[in-house]
Amino acid sequence: DARGPQMGVTEPLPHRILPVVGIWTRDKDYGAYLRQVERGNIVFGGAAERVSVDLDPGHAKADPARLPVQLRAVARLLPxxxxxxxxxxxxxxxxxxxxMLPVIGQSATTPxxxxxxxxxxxxxxxGPGVGDAMAELITTGHCETPLDDFSIDRFSREA
Ligand SMILES: Cc1cc2nc3c(=O)[nH]c(=O)nc-3n(C[C@H](O)[C@H](O)[C@H](O)COP(=O)(O)OP(=O)(O)OC[C@H]3O[C@@H](n4cnc5c(N)ncnc54)[C@H](O)[C@@H]3O)c2cc1C
Known part of the structure; x- marks a missing residue:
């Protein structure tokens, strides 16, 4: 399914927040995250329902109506x-x-x-870890990191 996560950024504020701060929860109105760039702007995401996308030409447009829900969730982390x-x-x-897990590994049908x-x-x-695992898998035919949970055939096994 193709969707668009919505992000926002504030004006620059004094630089105080060093780690990425976030909460992960299955309640979509609560999960939110933020980080502050050195210039002071706070970049935030999460909470708001993902927007639908236009696959041709491949654009997703932020929806201003989703901003209040998202800011309420972010304000629980940073009033x-x-x-x-x-x-x-x-x-x-x-x-x-x-x-909600990536597909990583060999094709089940095409050598x-x-x-x-x-x-x-x-x-x-x-990305960096997956690139490393893929390089190992492609060059040696196996990977020290277990990848079975990410295999493409997990969907046919579900049935
Ligand atoms: C707004 C937003 C915020 C995000 N924030 C984060 C974050 O904070 N942390 C995080 O970990 N992830 C984040 N992500 C997710 C991250 O961007 C994606 O998971 C990641 O880019 C996926 O990488 P990919 O290489 O699989 O696909 P993509 O980056 O989508 O790359 C696919 C490439 O294939 C090209 N392509 C498509 N079709 C064809 C074709 N037929 N022929 C040739 N080329 C083709 C496309 O042009 C594209 O360059 C965010 C995503 C969005 C949209």
Missing amino acids: AIAQAAVIRTWSGCEGYVRD GLFHAFGFCGHGFQL
Whole structure:
């Protein structure tokens, strides 16, 4: 399924927050995360329902109506954000798999084809490790990191 996560950024504020701060929960109105860039702007995401995307030409448009729900969730982590001006919102196309886990490993049907997709919101974070695992798998035919849980045939096994 292709959807667009919605992000926003505030005006610059004094630089105080060093880690990425977030909460993960199955209650979509509560999960939110933020980080402050060195210039002071706070980048935030989560909470709001993902927007629908236009696959041709591949655009996702942020929906301003989703911003209040998102800011309420972010304010639970950082109440002071209620006083900050949001200067920009945006979205982008992304692929989601129904169990929210990526597909990583060899094709179940086509020799020489390898999959690494469906990162469901975590592709930047997982990319370096997945690249390393894929390089090992492709060059040696196996991988020290167990990849079975991410295999493409898990969907046919479900039936
Ligand atoms: C707004 C937003 C915020 C995000 N924030 C985070 C975050 O904070 N942390 C995090 O870990 N992840 C985040 N992600 C998720 C991350 O961007 C994705 O998981 C990651 O980019 C997926 O990488 P990918 O290589 O699988 O796919 P993509 O990055 O989508 O790359 C696929 C590439 O294939 C190209 N392509 C498509 N079709 C064809 C074709 N037929 N022929 C040739 N090329 C083709 C596309 O042009 C594209 O360059 C965010 C995503 C969005 C949209």
